[in-house]
Structures are given as C-alpha cells and as structure tokens.
Amino acid sequence: MATLPVINRSLCMGCGACTGVCPADALSLEGGAAVCDAAKCTGCGVCAGACPVEAISGFGKAASAPAADSAAPAAKGEVWVFAEQTGGRVATVTYELLGEGRKLADALGVRLAAVLLGSGTEAMARALGERGADRVYVADRPELAVFQDERYAAVIADAVRREKPQILLCGATAIGRSVASRIAVGLGTGLTADCTALAIDPETRHLLQTRPAFGGNILATIETPDHRPQMATVRPKVMREAAAVPGRVVETVPLLDGAEEGVVEAVLRARTERLGFEASTGDGGVNLAGADIIVAGGRGMQKAENFALLRELAEVLGGAVGASRAAVDAGWIPYAHQVGQTGRTVCPKIYFACGISGQIQHLAGMSSSDIVVAINRDPAAPIFQHAAYGLVGDALEIVPALTKAFRRRLGR
Numbered sequence: 001m002a003t004l005p006v007i008n009r010s011l012c013m014g015c016g017a018c019t020g021v022c023p024a025d026a027l028s029l030e031g032g033a034a035v036c037d038a039a040k041c042t043g044c045g046v047c048a049g050a051c052p053v054e055a056i057s058g059f060g061k062a063a064s065a066p067a068a069d070s071a072a073p074a075a076k077g078e079v080w081v082f083a084e085q086t087g088g089r090v091a092t093v094t095y096e097l098l099g100e101g102r103k104l105a106d107a108l109g110v111r112l113a114a115v116l117l118g119s120g121t122e123a124m125a126r127a128l129g130e131r132g133a134d135r136v137y138v139a140d141r142p143e144l145a146v147f148q149d150e151r152y153a154a155v156i157a158d159a160v161r162r163e164k165p166q167i168l169l170c171g172a173t174a175i176g177r178s179v180a181s182r183i184a185v186g187l188g189t190g191l192t193a194d195c196t197a198l199a200i201d202p203e204t205r206h207l208l209q210t211r212p213a214f215g216g217n218i219l220a221t222i223e224t225p226d227h228r229p230q231m232a233t234v235r236p237k238v239m240r241e242a243a244a245v246p247g248r249v250v251e252t253v254p255l256l257d258g259a260e261e262g263v264v265e266a267v268l269r270a271r272t273e274r275l276g277f278e279a280s281t282g283d284g285g286v287n288l289a290g291a292d293i294i295v296a297g298g299r300g301m302q303k304a305e306n307f308a309l310l311r312e313l314a315e316v317l318g319g320a321v322g323a324s325r326a327a328v329d330a331g332w333i334p335y336a337h338q339v340g341q342t343g344r345t346v347c348p349k350i351y352f353a354c355g356i357s358g359q360i361q362h363l364a365g366m367s368s369s370d371i372v373v374a375i376n377r378d379p380a381a382p383i384f385q386h387a388a389y390g391l392v393g394d395a396l397e398i399v400p401a402l403t404k405a406f407r408r409r410l411g412r
C-alpha cells in the first residue's frame with residue numbers, strides 16, 4: 001500500500017516546488033500550502049526531495065489515512081522563550097521560563113534561545129544570557145519600544161518561520177497570552193494556555209504540557225504532535241527562576257536588520273495606535289504576585305474585622321495580605337487578595353497561612369513559597385504538611401503576638 005507524505009503546514013511556504021515535480025499530479029496548493037490527494041499519491045517521495053524548507057516528510061502513513069494536510073514535526077529546532085519586558089525591564093516570568101526551558105532544551109539536546117523585542121535592548125539581552133539563554137534573537141526598533149500585540153506577533157511569527165524553533169514558551173500574563181494566541185493563529189499551530197508543568201516525552205520527544213482542567217479538578221497533559229512550534233503559556237510564579245551567572249556571554253542575532261525596508265514596514269504595520277497608559281486601580285493596589293512576604297488568612301480568622309490583625313502583621317513585615325477563597329466568599333476581603341487555583345499564584349519568601357486548612361486548591365497558588373508558616377488550631381490540618389514552621393493554636397492570639405515580637409525586633 002502506498003504511503004503518503006506528511007506536510008508540515010507551518011513550514012510550507014506554498015512555493016509549489018513539490019507540485020511541479022510530483023509524477024502522479026497528487027499535490028496541489030490550497031490556502032497557501034501544499035495538500036496531497038491520497039487517491040493519486042504513489043508514495044514515491046520525490047516531493048520531499050524538492051521541498052526547499054523540508055516541510056515534507058513522513059511516508060509513514062497508509063494511503064488510506066486521511067489526506068495529509070496536517071504537519072509533521074521537524075526533527076531539529078531550538079527551544080524559544082518570549083522575553084517579556086516592560087519599560088526596559090525583563091519580566092520575572094521570562095527568567096522562570098528560561099529555567100524551565102533549559103531543562104527542555106537539554107532533554108532535546110538543542111539550543112535555548114530567547115526572543116526579545118523592544119528599543120534599547122542591549123542590557124536586557126545581556127541579562128537573558130546571564131539567565132541561561134544560549135542565543136537571543138533581538139528586534140530593536142523604536143516601533144517596538146512598548147508592547148503592541150499585532151506588531152510583536154508579526155515579528156515573532158516571521159522569525160519562527162525562518163528559524164523554525166520546535167517549542168515557543170510565553171508567560172501566561174496579559175502580554176504573553178495576547179501575543180501567544182496571535183502567533184499561534186498566524187502559524188496555524190496549537191497553543192496550550194496556562195500550563196503549570198512542562199516536560200519532554202522521552203519516546204516521542206514531544207512537549208508534554210500540563211494544566212489544570214475542569215475547574216482544577218484534574219490535571220490534563222496535552223501534546224501537539226502534528227504542528228510546530230509547540231506553543232504554551234506558563235503561569236507565572238509556578239516555576240523557579242533560572243539563576244543568574246554574571247558575565248555569561250550570549251550570542252545575539254538581529255531579527256530585522258538587513259531586511260529590506262519594505263519588508264520591515266510590512267511586518268511592523270499595526271492597525272492600532274498606543275495613545276497612553278494608565279495603571280489599573282481595580283485590584284485596590286494589591287501586588288500579591290510581587291510580594292516577598294504574604295500574611296494570608298482563611299475561614300479560621302472568623303470575621304472580616306479580624307483581618308485587621310493580618311494587615312498589622314503584614315505592615316510590620318513590609319508584606320501583603322492574602323486570603324483563602326473561603327474568606328473571600330464570606331466577603332471578609334476582596335477577591336484581589338485570593339490566593340489559589342482560582343486566585344493569584346504567588347511565590348513569596350515567607351507565606352503565613354493563618355486559619356487556612358490547606359486544601360489542594362489553595363496550595364495550587366502558594367506551594368512554591370520558600371517558607372510556609374502555618375498557624376492553625378487543628379494539629380491535623382493538611383497545611384502543616386507543607387509548612388516549614390507550624391504553630392498550633394488560636395490565630396487570633398498568635399498573630400498579634402507575632403506582630404508585637406516582630407515590631408520589637410525590627411524596631412518598627
């Protein structure tokens with residue numbers, strides 16, 4: 001039985017080189033990419049040799065299989081991390097992605113690269129190298145100084161088409177989500193949003209993309225076997241940042257330099273114009289994600305007024321106040337403070353869990369904290385299994401005592 005070519009639509013340029021050489025007239029162009037007519041194909045493989053971008057491979061599927069307009073993974077290709085930056089500062093999620101990306105790249109035996117867009121990017125490119133990027137693709141233009149999804153997506157998609165990474169990771173932030181979805185649509189590839197774990201399947205070498213599903217009741221692991229690049233957005237604060245190695249040298253590759261001005265103009269064309277920027281005040285100024293110390297309260301705090309005790313301790317320690325969903329649902333504190341699967345994911349140096357039982361959905365948002373201090377009057381509360389320090393007793397007595405002790409010690 002004849003076998004069919006597998007056509008990688010994200011690599012195919014629609015140049016027609018294969019249609020011209022096919023002796024059985026089985027190939028044609030549809031929607032800008034080659035498609036194969038299973039009824040005509042003899043499986044001779046001439047098309048694969050003619051393709052200038054190696055978009056045709058396979059010949060492993062039976063002719064009775066559905067027509068191969070799907071794509072086959074290219075064997076090679078780097079692991080890419082979108083280097084999110086705002087105002088010349090690289091977002092910490094980028095360093096988390098570089099930490100994870102390094103493991104993936106090593107498992108695949110390929111290079112880890114970052115793709116950085118902005119204006120005045122030199123210091124940021126250096127920082128990305130110090131955090132483990134072997135190579136940084138840089139598009140440095142005044143038009144890219146601030147994030148605009150259309151432009152950023154066009155530049156990155158263009159680079160992907162030329163460089164053919166096999167994996168592209170973005171942070172699951174407002175910027176990351178916006179740009180990743182546009183890139184994925186532009187390239188006709190899949191995108192797994194909001195991943196909490198990534199790994200390489202040792203047999204297939206596919207990216208295993210794990211994310212909570214059905215309201216967090218299960219963890220689903222998703223693969224993108226037929227299209228490249230494999231794209232995922234990753235929740236901030238779930239993965240560890242790559243450690244910095246000061247002075248580590250990185251290779252930079254300019255993305256737009258050398259291209260004809262007309263081509264650059266076309267890539268940078270945008271239908272939107274940025275008029276200004278106003279910071280949101282909708283979350284009451286809560287910056288849980290960036291806090292080094294979080295004092296969080298749950299149902300065990302018993303009433304809204306008792307959250308004043310947590311606020312006092314947080315103030316003395318220079319931290320922020322968090323809460324369990326039970327406390328938020330009770331109306332004791334606004335949603336912006338909620339930590340957990342349906343709230344914020346945090347990764348502070350110290351997390352005080354006061355009157356919080358430690359249900360899985362709460363742990364999902366804070367289990368990456370460096371040190372957990374649990375205060376609970378039930379010695380069997382699950383939170384103690386995740387705590388470096390456990391204080392068994394009434395939070396309404398222990399929290400004020402801690403505040404007093406820290407105030408004395410810190411002179412505040």
Ligand code: FAD
Binds near residue numbers: 217298377
């Ligand atoms: P409880 O589980 O009721 O625990 C209260 C604790 O306080 C107990 O351990 C008790 O011993 C202790 N206690 C009582 N009085 C005192 C006292 N005086 N001093 C000290 N300790 C005391 N939860 C989240 O937190 N975040 C989420 O994002 C989230 N998302 C969810 C998503 C889904 C789909 C579902 C189904 C649930 C979600 N939940 C979430 C809810 C979660 O399952 C728990 O119900 C919630 O975390 C419980 O909050 P809690 O620990 O404050 O309350």
